[in-house]
Amino acid sequence: xxxxxxxxxxxxxxxxxxxxxxxxxxxxxxxxxxxxxxxxxxxxxxxxxxxxxxxxxxxxxxxxxxxxxxxxxxxxxxxxxxxxxxxxxxxxxxxxxxxxxxxxxxx
Amino acid sequence: xxxxxxxxxxxxxxxxxxxxxxxxxxxxxxxxxxxxxxxxxxxxxxxxxxxxxxxxxxxxxxxxxxxxxxxxxxxxxxxxxxxxxxxxxxxxxxxxxxxxxxxxxxxxxxxxxxxxxxxxxxxxx
Numbered sequence: 001x002x003x004x005x006x007x008x009x010x011x012x013x014x015x016x017x018x019x020x021x022x023x024x025x026x027x028x029x030x031x032x033x034x035x036x037x038x039x040x041x042x043x044x045x046x047x048x049x050x051x052x053x054x055x056x057x058x059x060x061x062x063x064x065x066x067x068x069x070x071x072x073x074x075x076x077x078x079x080x081x082x083x084x085x086x087x088x089x090x091x092x093x094x095x096x097x098x099x100x101x102x103x104x105x106x107x
Numbered sequence: 108x109x110x111x112x113x114x115x116x117x118x119x120x121x122x123x124x125x126x127x128x129x130x131x132x133x134x135x136x137x138x139x140x141x142x143x144x145x146x147x148x149x150x151x152x153x154x155x156x157x158x159x160x161x162x163x164x165x166x167x168x169x170x171x172x173x174x175x176x177x178x179x180x181x182x183x184x185x186x187x188x189x190x191x192x193x194x195x196x197x198x199x200x201x202x203x204x205x206x207x208x209x210x211x212x213x214x215x216x217x218x219x220x221x222x223x224x225x226x227x228x229x230x231x232x
Contacts, residue, residue, distance in 0.1 A: 001168075031210045034218040043201055043222035044152065050210040055220065067212065087152055091205075091217040095167040096142070096154040 002026050002090050006099035012107040019075040021102045023088035028068045032092040035064055035073045038101075039084045047086075048073065078104070109134040113202045113223035115187075119230045125189040129202030129223050136160050136183045140205035140217055143176060143187045145198040146225075153198075157205060158185055192230045199225045 003026035013019050023033065031051040036044035046055045048064035051071060061076040075082055083106055088099040115127035129141070137160040146152050156166035158176045166174050175188040189196060203219040210216045 030214070031212040032214070032216045034216065036219075043203075043225055044219070045222075046218050046220050049208050049218035049220075050212075050216040052211065053208070055218075089152075089218075094154075094157075094165040095169070096157075096217075098152040098154070100151045 001095055002029060002093060002097050004088055004090055004097050004099040006086075006088055006102050008102060009100065010103040010105060012105045013078050014107045015078055015080060017078045017107075019078050019082075019104060021073045021086055021088075021104075023066075023071040023073070023099050025069045025071075025090055025092075029090040029092035031067045032090060033064075033066065033071045034089045034091060035062075036087045036089065037082075037084045038087065044087060075104075109204065109221045111202050111204065111221055111223040113200075113226055115200075115226055115228070117227055117229060119192050119228065120232055121193050121230060122191055123230075125192050125196065125200075125228055125230075126186070127200055127202070127226055127228075128184055128186045131183040131185075131204070136180055138207070140207075141176075141178065141185045142203045142205050142219060144201045144203055144219070145196075146201070147198045155187065155189075155200075192228075194230050197228065197230050199227050201225050 035048040038044040110132040113129040140157045142157040143155040173190045178185045202223040204221040205217040208216045
């Protein structure tokens with residue numbers, strides 16, 4: 001199985017801050033890396049697919065980059081509705097695996 | 108507008124079989140991979156397995172001996188059965204659609220673009 005490791009596990013940030021979350025795979029996943037946002041009591045929501053493609057309807061302040069083993073999710077200017085937990089997920093091979101999550105909290 | 112609606116028993120006793128069904132509304136059933144994903148309370152996401160419209164499956168090896176995913180294309184539904192459940196199987200179970208999406212590096216990525224509402228399944232004696 002490909003292990004996905006996110007850092008940090010949690011962070012505190014203020015509205016307007018630039019936020020960066022990293023995800024490292026235990027082996028190369030090419031660009032087959034996706035990012036999700038999950039709010040309490042809700043299903044995850046797809047933000048970014050194929051490492052850097054913005055899902056339809058997702059605000060442009062979200063962006064993704066990386067390839068191989070190392071990936072980044074960036075929120076350019078944090079908004080109140082962005083407080084949530086973020087997960088990366090590889091779709092390079094089965095079993096599909098997720099990172100452990102990064103919780104973004106209000107500072 | 109695509110919607111995934113799921114249902115099934117929410118309370119099981121140890122050794123029973125978990126059974127959930129997910130219905131797909133508002134979109135094609137073929138051309139996608141249909142997955143089950145679970146999340147223990149307060150924890151992260153675990154992929155259980157997937158099926159396509161023709162019935163081809165992939166399972167997580169950690170659960171493979173206990174999992175069966177099946178499809179009913181006449182009803183645009185797919186189902187999950189997990190046998191011999193224990194307390195460790197207590198989780199919110201989600202169904203999700205895996206879409207074929209082109210990657211800049213070539214080939215196809217399979218993100219989960221639509222999700223069901225989730226079903227909390229509790230295993231307790």
